Amino acid sequence: MAPLPRPRRIVGVSLKMYFDLQSSLSYVRGVYQLDGEAWNARVDLFVIPDFVTLMESSRILESSHIMLGAQDVFWEDQGAFTGEVSPRVLQQAGAKIVEIGHAERRAMFGETGEWVAKKAGAAARNGLIPLVCIGEKTHHSIASAAVGAAVEECRPQVTSVLAAVPDDVEVILAYEPVWAIGAAEPADPDHVVHVTKELRKLAAGRNGVTRIVYGGSAGPGTFAKIAEGVDGLFLGRFAHDIKNLKQVIEEVGAA
Template identity: 45%
Template sequence: MTVARFLIGSSLKMYFGRERMAHWAAEVADICRSHPATTGGVVQPFVIPSLVAIDDVHGLVADAGVLVGAQDMYWEDAGAFTGEVSPGELVDHGVRLVEIGHAERRALFGETDESVARKVDAAWRHGLVPVLCLGEVERGGAQEAVAECVAQLEASLRAAVEAGRGGDLVLAYEPVWAIGAPEPAGVEHIREVCGALREHLAGVAPVADGRVIYGGSAGPGLLPRIADAVDGMFLGRFAHDPEAFRTILDEAITCEKES
């Protein structure tokens, strides 16, 4: 997937219209073209725009080394599935990553363990890298969170295991209670959960290259406090300002020098 120390990017959900999306992507691309974190291989940046913006964004960021993802997909390759997009179509449009199983998809659109598992399998079938969202619903202890996330991971890989399929995987640990909150989860909680997930992922047979990134109100100032326990960050609204993205790249350089 990438040899960079950190995988850092943002899902832009449904916040931006076409003009703002293009402006944001162009600014982030300009930052990534010259920033030592990206030119030096410390950070692999990515962006996950809305589906209708993928072509526009890909054209703006591809030459800056920014990977483009999709926020969702269907698991079938073709057919009478009105309103859906197939994994093959995403590949044709330059997509490398696909976000799967976000808490909002589960809460608002009926996503289940079964549909998540079928999507992970379909992503691997087409050479896409799933960004698999995991996280406990209720705030509690780190060990309880780890147990819930591991159970979600096992359920999410079931279809691929049955098909004898595997590939690269990004786990986005996003405690549901922290999504959209004023502050991220506590530093020690993040460190303990993500560290345990990294250890667990190393022994999961279908996963070739596994990464664990933290999301859930992640923004500037967090990476230096959790860098040794994560492989990157999944940014939300705090990345809507491209300068915040630059700040996090600055922090990644500092973290790399101190490691």
């Protein structure tokens, strides 16, 4: 049996809470200027600013192919949930993707696998693509042990999400080993490839597209080394410089 064709490549960046309002909008305008370049034929691009700038960011990106994302979402569409953000409202505001379960939210705000799955289901229910962050906390020095331990730790994170969303909707899994986030170098390429190949098997048979991206100190040269296992990259602070973002996109499109 011939292998199934791989999904389109994809690159995205989150601004987290690094920028103020005007800087965020200036950055989104810079991302907008990247639309229409040659890599558009091969690579999807998304940007995730803060909640406050979503509406204006949506207006900036409206005429482009660039997808707008949000950094979190609640699992109910409406109700007495002070401080939370409705998936319905995010969709109405122009978001296409919503980031769920980042390691920071799991560690700092106590998000559980159950919460993450419920949020993914709510996002899908409202026409948003769940971008679910997964990854192991610990890293073993022995390569073979590290891969097996990573897969076992990530497996329930993936299966709970896939069980919570319809079979025919798109899901993006962002493999971000917690120990590699903010590190000087990304995770070892062989580790990433072996882990993501195993995680991809968990989505085999789905009717919806399942893309896997790598995050965790990703930058120039990262994608070519791990392209066998992933469909793209999820970038952090490095890509807060538009020139760096453009360089990575071009590499992903050419690899």
